[in-house]
Amino acid sequence: MEFELLGWPEEGPTLRLDHEQFAYAGKFVMSSTGKAVCRDGSLVGAAAFDPDRTDPETLCIRYVTVRKDRRGEGIGPQLLAFVRERAAERGFDRVTIGVNNPFSYQAAYRAGFCFTGAEQGLGELELEWPGDRSTARYQAGLDRFRARDLSDAEREFLREKRDTAPPRLDG
Structure with a gap:
């Protein structure tokens, strides 16, 4: 399993997901959030996040989605931990x-x-x-x-x- 940070909110990353396979697919097209993904040959999970509007030292994970056929394999927790670790490294x-x-x-x-x-x-x-x-x-x-x-x-x-x-x- 490979995890990748596509970018922070200010870098404007976008991601197109198949709406039939991923919940919240449309939310990942927006460029106002940072994005991270998980791949296992193909894309199996994604997360979107941005700083809290009232507390710049807090990062809010807005959406997490795992492909329907891969749910229940622990991908979501691993992706959340990956984003949490990157946030800590960035000073949140x-x-x-x-x-x-x-x-x-x-x-x-x-x-x-x-x-x-x-x-x-x-x-x-x-x-x-x-x-x-x-x-x-x-x-x-x-x-x-x-x-x-x-x-x-x-x-x-x-x-x-x-x-x-x-x-x-x-x-």
């Missing part, structure tokens, strides 16, 4: 991401992110790096999802995670 003290489902929440935790206790946007839970990796904080985020209208797969996932510690970091 904090990296955030908003997630809207328990699977994305788990992926972000595997990349080192932690629930802040806050929600943003349209019901997205805010996660940050670095942060509080306590079991109580991890479960607090899962509890927010448990209170929502969920798919059967999401409900089963949350049942399996009840009373567990946060996942270990990938890599």
Whole structure:
């Protein structure tokens, strides 16, 4: 698996993704965000990010997408960790991401992110790096999802995670 930083927001990178294979494909055509990708022969994942509008020391990961046929292989957490590491190298003290489902929440935790206790946007839970990796904080985020209208797969996932510690970091 190869990870590549295509550029920071000021460099205006764009990326065309197949909208049938990648969620948020249209968001990657915009040049106002930085981009990073993951390849395994072909493109399998992408992330878009930019500095927080109110805190220049915080980088916000806006979108992460993994090709449909490669989801569940750990590509998302690896890509998130790659962006987090590049942000730290560039001098960002904090990296955030908003997630809207328990699977994305788990992926972000595997990349080192932690629930802040806050929600943003349209019901997205805010996660940050670095942060509080306590079991109580991890479960607090899962509890927010448990209170929502969920798919059967999401409900089963949350049942399996009840009373567990946060996942270990990938890599």
